[in-house]
Amino acid sequence: METDGSMHKVALFAHLASLVLGFGAVLSADYYGLLWATGRCALDEAVVATTRLHVPIWAGLGGLVLSGLMLHPNLDSPLTLTKLSLVAALTVNGLQAGLLARRLEAAVDPVGPKLLAWGAATALVSQACWWGAVVIGFLNTNT
Ligand code: HEM
Numbered sequence: 001m002e003t004d005g006s007m008h009k010v011a012l013f014a015h016l017a018s019l020v021l022g023f024g025a026v027l028s029a030d031y032y033g034l035l036w037a038t039g040r041c042a043l044d045e046a047v048v049a050t051t052r053l054h055v056p057i058w059a060g061l062g063g064l065v066l067s068g069l070m071l072h073p074n075l076d077s078p079l080t081l082t083k084l085s086l087v088a089a090l091t092v093n094g095l096q097a098g099l100l101a102r103r104l105e106a107a108v109d110p111v112g113p114k115l116l117a118w119g120a121a122t123a124l125v126s127q128a129c130w131w132g133a134v135v136i137g138f139l140n141t142n143t
Pocket of ligand 1 (some may be wrong): 012015016019064065067068069071072073074084087090130133134135136137138140141142
């Protein structure tokens, strides 16, 4: 139906706009983490910058879920179920990242190896899940 087609286009636009907002903010946060880990910025600068990115990250993720539902995901497709698992994993990872941020706020540089490993694992899981969801989204549209 014509209306369904236009609604789909609007939802797809909202999906991609939310992707830019959320994933863009995630990339900025992880970049600050990388700058700090390679000695290019102070810990408090990285923590403050990352904390300020929480609003666009969660707003983008919320927008992706809402617009994604409007795109009528095919829940019989293993690829779509994998994508939804990645979205669940990156959401839980984001929640535990809040805990990590609080630990880092209280820490003094140089931080211990445990906190460093926690930060690296959080960034790796985040990147893997976001890129995985992007690739599956792209594959689903093009198959
Ligand atoms: C981190 C979260 C997500 C990312 C990075 C993501 C990414 C993408 C991308 C890149 C596309 C392809 C758009 C295009 O080729 O023009 C797409 C399409 C799609 N996404 Fe997502 N998405 C996310 C979350 C969700 C969620 C939570 C749902 C469902 C509840 C969903 C449902 C869909 C559907 C159904 C399509 C296919 C659109 C079509 O039929 O053309 N997405 N997504």
